[in-house]
Amino acid sequence: MTMDLLKGVSNCLGPLVVASGEFRGDVTVEVPKARIAEVLARLRDDPNLAYDFLVDLFGVDNLDLYEKAAKPKKKTEGEGDAAEEPKPAGPPPPRFEVIYLLLSLSTNRRLHVKVRVPEDDLSVPSVTGLWKAATWPEREVYDMFGIRFPGHPDLRRLLMWDEFPAHPLRKDYPLEGRGEERILRYE
Amino acid sequence: MVNECVVNAGHSTGDYVTINIGPSHPAMHGTLRVIAQTDGETVVKADPEIGYLHRGVEKLGEHLTYHQFIPITDRLNYCSAIANNVSYEMAVEKLMGLEVPEKAQLIRVIMTELARIADHQVLVGILGVDLGAFTPFFYLIIQREEIYEIFEWYNGARLTNTFGRIGGVEADLPDDFDARWRELRPNLFKAIDETDKLLTHNRIWMDRTIGVTAFSPEDALAWGFTGPCLRACGVKRDLRKDEPYGLYDRFTFDVPIGKNGDVFDRYMIRMKEMEESIKIIDQAYAMYQEMAPDAPLMAKVPKVIKPPVGEVYHATEAPNGELGFFIKSDGSDKPYRIKIRPPCYMVYQAFPELVKGEMIADLIACLSSLNVIAGELDR
Amino acid sequence: MEAYTGSGWLLTRLEQLVNWGRKRSPWPLPYGTACCGIEMMCALASGYDMARFGAERPSFSPRQADVLIEAGTITKKMTPILRRIYDQMAEPKWVIAMGACACSGGVFRTYSTLQGIDHVIPVDVYVPGCPPRPEGLLFALLKIMDKIDMEHPLRGEISSLVEGK
Numbered sequence: 001m002t003m004d005l006l007k008g009v010s011n012c013l014g015p016l017v018v019a020s021g022e023f024r025g026d027v028t029v030e031v032p033k034a035r036i037a038e039v040l041a042r043l044r045d046d047p048n049l050a051y052d053f054l055v056d057l058f059g060v061d062n063l064d065l066y067e068k069a070a071k072p073k074k075k076t077e078g079e080g081d082a083a084e085e086p087k088p089a090g091p092p093p094p095r096f097e098v099i100y101l102l103l104s105l106s107t108n109r110r111l112h113v114k115v116r117v118p119e120d121d122l123s124v125p126s127v128t129g130l131w132k133a134a135t136w137p138e139r140e141v142y143d144m145f146g147i148r149f150p151g152h153p154d155l156r157r158l159l160m161w162d163e164f165p166a167h168p169l170r171k172d173y174p175l176e177g178r179g180e181e182r183i184l185r186y187e
Numbered sequence: 188m189v190n191e192c193v194v195n196a197g198h199s200t201g202d203y204v205t206i207n208i209g210p211s212h213p214a215m216h217g218t219l220r221v222i223a224q225t226d227g228e229t230v231v232k233a234d235p236e237i238g239y240l241h242r243g244v245e246k247l248g249e250h251l252t253y254h255q256f257i258p259i260t261d262r263l264n265y266c267s268a269i270a271n272n273v274s275y276e277m278a279v280e281k282l283m284g285l286e287v288p289e290k291a292q293l294i295r296v297i298m299t300e301l302a303r304i305a306d307h308q309v310l311v312g313i314l315g316v317d318l319g320a321f322t323p324f325f326y327l328i329i330q331r332e333e334i335y336e337i338f339e340w341y342n343g344a345r346l347t348n349t350f351g352r353i354g355g356v357e358a359d360l361p362d363d364f365d366a367r368w369r370e371l372r373p374n375l376f377k378a379i380d381e382t383d384k385l386l387t388h389n390r391i392w393m394d395r396t397i398g399v400t401a402f403s404p405e406d407a408l409a410w411g412f413t414g415p416c417l418r419a420c421g422v423k424r425d426l427r428k429d430e431p432y433g434l435y436d437r438f439t440f441d442v443p444i445g446k447n448g449d450v451f452d453r454y455m456i457r458m459k460e461m462e463e464s465i466k467i468i469d470q471a472y473a474m475y476q477e478m479a480p481d482a483p484l485m486a487k488v489p490k491v492i493k494p495p496v497g498e499v500y501h502a503t504e505a506p507n508g509e510l511g512f513f514i515k516s517d518g519s520d521k522p523y524r525i526k527i528r529p530p531c532y533m534v535y536q537a538f539p540e541l542v543k544g545e546m547i548a549d550l551i552a553c554l555s556s557l558n559v560i561a562g563e564l565d566r
Numbered sequence: 567m568e569a570y571t572g573s574g575w576l577l578t579r580l581e582q583l584v585n586w587g588r589k590r591s592p593w594p595l596p597y598g599t600a601c602c603g604i605e606m607m608c609a610l611a612s613g614y615d616m617a618r619f620g621a622e623r624p625s626f627s628p629r630q631a632d633v634l635i636e637a638g639t640i641t642k643k644m645t646p647i648l649r650r651i652y653d654q655m656a657e658p659k660w661v662i663a664m665g666a667c668a669c670s671g672g673v674f675r676t677y678s679t680l681q682g683i684d685h686v687i688p689v690d691v692y693v694p695g696c697p698p699r700p701e702g703l704l705f706a707l708l709k710i711m712d713k714i715d716m717e718h719p720l721r722g723e724i725s726s727l728v729e730g731k
């Protein structure tokens with residue numbers, strides 16, 4: 001079934017699919033960042049796929065993953081899991097990912113769409129035009145990772161207060177923070 | 188608070204009055220905040236601000252092992268902690284490709300549905316309190332205490348249960364569950380019935396709820412509604428039926444749906460769902476009684492959980508809607524990234540749309556009926 | 567009590583009278599921010615019924631409250647607001663920190679959580695537990711009452727009166 005799904009998706013998207021994979025029945029396709037709105041619109045309007053519901057949208061920071069993959073090579077020890085990672089060749093792979101979870105209400109099938117976001121170009125086109133449901137999740141990704149969404153109507157911080165100086169879910173931000181305090185001045 | 192609100196909302200428009208509600212306000216459930224612009228008593232614009240209970244759960248998850256994260260999931264939707272635990276455990280089981288024994292799954296179903304009833308009772312009670320009807324709250328909370336007693340005596344905690352383990356459940360149902368359930372069951376029906384009599388056909392209740400903040404199914408889907416709020420709009424979608432997980436495909440139950448998506452429908456859906464949950468518990472318990480007493484409760488799980496490299500998303504139908512866990516594993520004993528998809532997050536983001544053009548008092552009714560739980564909203 | 571009906575008089579110290587009055591009606595400000603708030607609700611509702619101890623009227627306005635029951639996690643975003651609520655309460659005031667989060671940050675040792683509300687406001691009674699049972703909260707209220715009993719509300723005033731003479 002997942003093979004059908006993959007075939008359908010690649011039929012629909014054609015060369016836009018950069019990579020695809022399947023794990024425990026969850027199908028993931030990777031698409032170029034700049035075309036994401038177009039891809040999601042196509043997936044939504046394709047009559048066979050009909051991915052008409054945006055479940056969620058969030059970011060992932062892969063910094064530690066790459067560091068971990070790079071280390072065993074130098075030390076030449078501990079293959080195991082890290083060896084399965086594709087070895088980064090040439091320039092380092094983009095640091096961030098934004099993942100869109102789609103659902104088709106008619107067929108109850110799900111799809112993960114992934115875009116990669118390099119550190120020097122932290123922006124992904126907004127999909128709020130397709131689904132209003134993306135409003136807060138995009139604000140949250142901006143808040144937590146610092147990825148901007150051009151086209152978003154109101155891109156502010158969502159969870160942390162406005163003056164918060166960092167993006168907490170990045171892997172280089174410590175769990176216990178850097179001692180930020182919120183100061184409110186009244187009158 | 189006052190000053191901050193002025194800064195955020197601005198004094199732009201002629202006769203509009205900016206009102207700050209929350210975060211410390213009895214109707215805001217502790218940690219929500221809405222900045223509303225009103226024209227007389229009509230809400231022109233409402234801007235919810237969240238994050239007052241952002242506790243860094245997702246970041247914390249990256250620093251805890253898979254088992255250690257189970258207690259943290261209790262604190263997401265604290266009205267029905269068990270539903271969160273089960274949802275998270277199922278996500279990890281999917282990641283590891285574990286097959287959970289049937290008996291454990293039945294116990295999970297029983298406990299989750301009890302949690303669902305408790306959650307809906309809180310909602311109906313609080314909705315009543317916010318609209319000025321204190322009595323149903325007292326009726327419902329007595330039964331809820333009894334449900335808590337079952338929880339407490341199953342695993343020692345009333346609210347934050349830390350129910351289940353990855354790969355199964357930790358203990359069998361206690362011996363006198365039968366007696367307790369037989370005592371509780373009629374009482375539950377009685378409480379639902381009494382609340383129904385007090386509220387449903389009450390003139391004031393109907394005036395305050397019918398037609399208030401109605402929402403169309405198309406809008407609801409565009410905003411990502413799930414769960415009772417979506418069903419109130421007339422869309423029949425319940426993950427227990429549509430993508431049956433666990434053993435839910437073996438039970439017969441109805442999925443109640445509403446028509447207008449207003450506060451009244453949201454309330455009615457909850458009332459009906461409580462009865463459906465009792466039906467499910469009955470069936471599950473009957474199936475449970477047929478199982479051998481020494482049937483296994485845990486799958487074969489290694490001591491240290493190290494799932495393979497990969498990413499999964501698993502969603503279950505929590506009392507509020509679709510609760511999903513996305514877990515990315517890098518092969519170590521800690522998740523690389525955990526993303527929680529809280530159901531009320533999506534519902535609450537449509538709040539400005541919902542209350543536009545309504546009265547200020549209806550804003551409170553709407554907020555209560557959405558069942559926004561700050562713990563899972565802000566994570 | 568029957569024996570005392572009718573007119574007459576009682577002899578007591580003024581301080582004791584004031585304490586007695588304060589002790590028997592500690593109006594709580596239920597400030598439930600998270601999971602502990604649900605348990606606090608149980609304590610206020612039927613079953614545990616905190617009103618038995620004189621906490622009859624949950625006062626949601628800080629200006630009319632005596633006891634701030636801080637039940638739940640306080641995040642850094644919320645900290646200034648908590649401080650402000652405390653400042654708005656009229657003297658005399660007492661604070662109960664309910665739950666591990668309010669006492670010490672609890673399980674949430676993260677960037678966004680305040681590690682105990684005693685960093686910003688003084689606390690009279692700590693109730694450990696995650697969440698504490700409603701009985702725990704009732705016990706804390708009784709402790710507050712004991713504390714009120716030991717206070718000398720008029721000491722400052724009387725000595726200033728004496729010195730004034």
Ligand code: SF4
Pocket residue numbers: 262347600601602603637638639664665666667668672673695696697698
């Ligand atoms: S102490 Fe525990 S139950 Fe109370 S607010 Fe904190 S996490 Fe929730």
